[in-house]
Amino acid sequence: MVELRDVHMQFEEKKVLDGFSLKVEPQERLIIMGQSGSGKSTILRLILGTLRPSSGSIFFKQFEITRLRRRKLQQSSPAHGNGLSILGAAELAQRARQRRVAAGRANG
Ligand SMILES: Nc1ncnc2c1ncn2[C@@H]1O[C@H](COP(=O)(O)OP(=O)(O)OP(=O)(O)O)[C@@H](O)[C@H]1O
């Protein structure tokens, strides 16, 4: 599930998204169309976590990307080093949690 809620994105003076929302469920496919410069790539970068919205909320699965700490986001983003996208980082965090739960069970 990917969701953007009331997202505003502004580059200096230029407003690119002004209260933009969308929701895509796991089985759904969404095509984003628009003229050059309308903000298609910006939407994808926001979902990947390589851009932060000026305001609004962005969710991937159960994670609110816009609430993850900036440092964590930067460490895990493709633009900052180890090549893991934020989506990958979210998956890793979830697996680590599942391992802790499993270990907890194994230890009684
Ligand atoms: N990092 C940035 N700094 C400043 N302005 C930006 C930045 N990224 C995008 N923009 C501006 O935001 C607007 C939307 O850009 P975006 O790349 O999202 O458009 P697009 O719909 O993907 O266009 P295209 O069809 O040409 O790929 C454009 O006016 C662009 O100049």
Ligand SMILES: [Mg+2]
């Ligand atoms: Mg583009």
